[in-house]
Amino acid sequence: MTPSTLMGPAPAAAPAPPLAARAASVGASPVREILALTERPEVISFAGGLPAPELFDADGIRAAYDRVLAGEPHRVLQYSTTEGDPALRNAVAERLTGRGLATGPDALLVTTGSQQGLTLLATALLEPGDTVVVENPTYLAALQCFGFAGARVVPVPSDEDGIDPEALAEVVERERPKLLYLVPTFQNPTGRTLPLARRQAVAEVAARHGLWVLEDDPYGELRFEGEHQPWLSSLPQAADRTVLLGSFSKVMAPGMRLGWLRAPAALRRACVIAKQSLDLHCSTVDQAAAARYLADSDLDAHLARVRDAYRARRDALVDGLAAALPDGSTWNRPEGGMFVWARLPEGHDATALLREAVARDVAYVPGAPFFAGTPDPATLRMSFTTHTPEEIREGLRRLAGVLRTSR
Template sequence: MVQPAPPPPPAARLAGVGSSPVRDLLALVSSAKHGDLVSFAGGLPAPELFDSHGLRDAFDSVLRDDPRRALQYSPTEGDPRLSDWIAARHTGRGLPTDPAQVIVTTGSQQGLSLVAAALLDPGDTVLVEEPGYLAALQCFRLAGARVATVATDDDGTDPDALAEAVQRHRPKLLYLVPTFQNPTGRTLPHERRAAIAAVAARHGLWIVEDDPYSELRYAGAPLPSLAAYDGAADRTVVLGSMSKVMSPGMRLGWVRAPEPLRPSLAVAKQAADLHTSTIDQAAAAVYLAEADFPAHIDRLCAAYRPRRDAMLAGLPDALPPGSTWTRPQGGMFVWVRLPEGADAQSHLRAALDNGVAFVPGAPFYAERPDPATLRLSFTTHTPEEIGKGLARLGAVLTRRTG
C-alpha cells in the first residue's frame, strides 16, 4: 500500500499573523472560575442596552411582510434602504454622502479586509498608530503588507511624525481611528485632522478612517470626519459599524468610499461572501426607519457616561503611584500606563484569580511594545461594579508592585 503524502501546509502568509490576544483573553475570561468576575477586558457594548424589543419587532415585520425578499440572495452592495439611511446619517453629521458611495459589510472588520484586498499588494507599506487596533494589524499582515508605525502623544497621531514616516517608508495607506481611539480613547483635534489630510494629499496617500465609536460622545463637541477636510475627500475610506450602537451579533458595518474605488471594493466583497445577510440588513433598515435612533444614542451615552466617570474617579486609588491614564471624551476605553519598569502582563493571572480582568497593552504595539501599559473598558458594568473591580485590581497591583 502506498503511503499517502501529507497535504500542503497552510499559506505562508499566515505564519506571521498570530491570534488576537484580546479574543484569546475573552475566551479565558468566559471560562474563568471566579463567579463574580468584573471584566474590563472586552470592548463590548452593554447587553442590557440592546433594544431587543425593537429589533424583534423589526425582524417580525420583515418576515411577515416580505419573507421572500428577506430570505433570498441580495445585491452585493447592500440593501438600498440601509444604504440610503447610512448616507443620510453621514450627510447629517457633516459629510455629504451619496448612497452609491456605500457598501454594506459583514461588520466593519470585513470592510477593513475589503479595503486591504482592494488597495494593498504584498510588500506594500501601511502606516498605523502606535499603539493601535489589534485586528487591523492582523488584517494588514494577512494581506502581506509591511506595517510601520507613527508616533502618537496625548492628542493622537503627530502630523510632523507622520510626514517624516511617509518620507521614510513610502506607504500606500494610513490607517487611523481618529475619534475615541482603540485602545487609548484619544481623539485627534481639529488642527491635527487638517494637518494629516494635508500630508496625505501632498504625498498621494490613502487614508482609512475607522469610525466605530464617534456616536458614543459624553463630553465635548463632535469633530468632522477626516474625509471632510481639504485634500482628503478623494483619498479617504470611512469604515462604519452598527456593532457598538445597535447589535454586534448582527454583524453590520459599511464602507463609505470615493466613487472610483467602489467597483474594486464590490469585487472584493463578491469574492468574500457575495453579500451581507439579507434578513439582518432588512431588519436593520426597518428598525432604523421606525425607531428614534438619536434618542437611542442618547440613552447609550446617558448609561455609559457615569460608567466612564466611575472608572476615572476610581483609578487614582487603584493604580500605584506614578501611573498615568487617558481621560476619553467618549468611546469605550481608558488607557493606563503603570510606573516605569512595570509589566502589566505579569499581573494578569493574579487579577483573574482576584475576580477582575484587563487587557495588557503590549500586543497593541506593532513595533516597540510598552509592557507597562494596559487597556480598561468601562461599558459593560455599572458604576458600582466598576468600583468593585477597581478595588480588586488595586489590591493586585499594590501587592505585586509594592
C-alpha cells in the same frame, strides 16, 4: 497469496501541503484569548470592547425583524445585491449627510461589520510588501488584517492627542506608504481623539504625498462631552483619497454584524468585487431589519440613553483609578467611546500581572499587543461599558489587590 501480499505494504501517505506563509506568520488575537479566560460570571472584566447588552433595544430590533418577515418574506429571505439593501444604504447616507458629510447611497457598500471593510480594502489596495503606516498603538485586528495581506506595517509616534502629524510627515517621506490607517475618534485602544488641527495636518500630508487614508469610526456616535470633530473624509484636502468605515455594532447590536464603507467610486467598485468573492452579500434579512429599525425607531434617543449610562461608567472607572493603580501611574479621561488607556510605573509588566488579576476575578487587556513597533509592557486598556458603576468600583478594589502590591 492475496493481491495485497504480492504488492507489498502500502506506501506511507505523503504529508498534506503546508499552510500559507501568511497564516503561519499572523498570530491569534491576545484580546480574544483573554476574553476566553474571563467567561466565568464572577469575573469583573475591563477587557472586552463590548457594548452593554442590557442597553440593547431588543424590543425595537425584534419588532423590526417581525415587520420585515411578515411583510416581505420572499425578499428578505432571498439572495440580494452585493452593494447592500437600498433602504439601509439610504438611511446611512441620510445620517452621514445630517452629521456634515454629504453622502449619497451609491457611495456606500454594506459590510459584515466594519471589520470586513478592513479586509476588503486590504484586498483591493495592498500588494505583498506594500507599506501601511499606523498610529502607535493601534487597533489590534487591523494589524492582523494588514499582516494577512502581506503588508509591511510601520508605526508613527502618538501622544495624548493621537498621531503626531510632524512625525507622520517624516515617516511618509522615508517609507513611501500606500495607506495610512487611523481611528481618529475615541481610538481603540487609547480612547484618544484627534483634534481638528491635527486632522487637517494629516489630510494635508496625505494629499501632498499621495497616499490613501483609512478612517475607521466605530465609536464616533458615543460622545459624552466635548465638541464633535469633523471626519477626515469631510476635509477638502483629502476627500478624494479617504475611506470611511462605520459600524452598527456599537450603536445597534454587534450580533447583527453590519457595517458600511464609504469610498471613492473606483475603490468602492474594487471592494464590491472583493466582497463578491468573500460572501456575495451581507445577510438580507439582517439588512432589512436594520433598515426597518432605522425607519421606525428613534436611534438618536436610544443613543442618548446609552451615552448617559456610559458616561456614568467612565466616571466610575476614571475616578477610581488613583486608588487602584500603583503610585506614579497615568491614565486619560476620554470624552466618549469605550476605553481608558493607563500606564503603570516603569518596571511593571501588565501582561505578567494579568494572570494574577484573573485569579482574583478581575481582568484587563495588556497594552503590548496593540503596538506595531516596540511594545510598552507597562500599558493596559480598560473598557468601562459592560459593568455598572457599582461593579466597576468592586472590580477596581480587586485590581488594587494585584497592582498596588506588585513591583
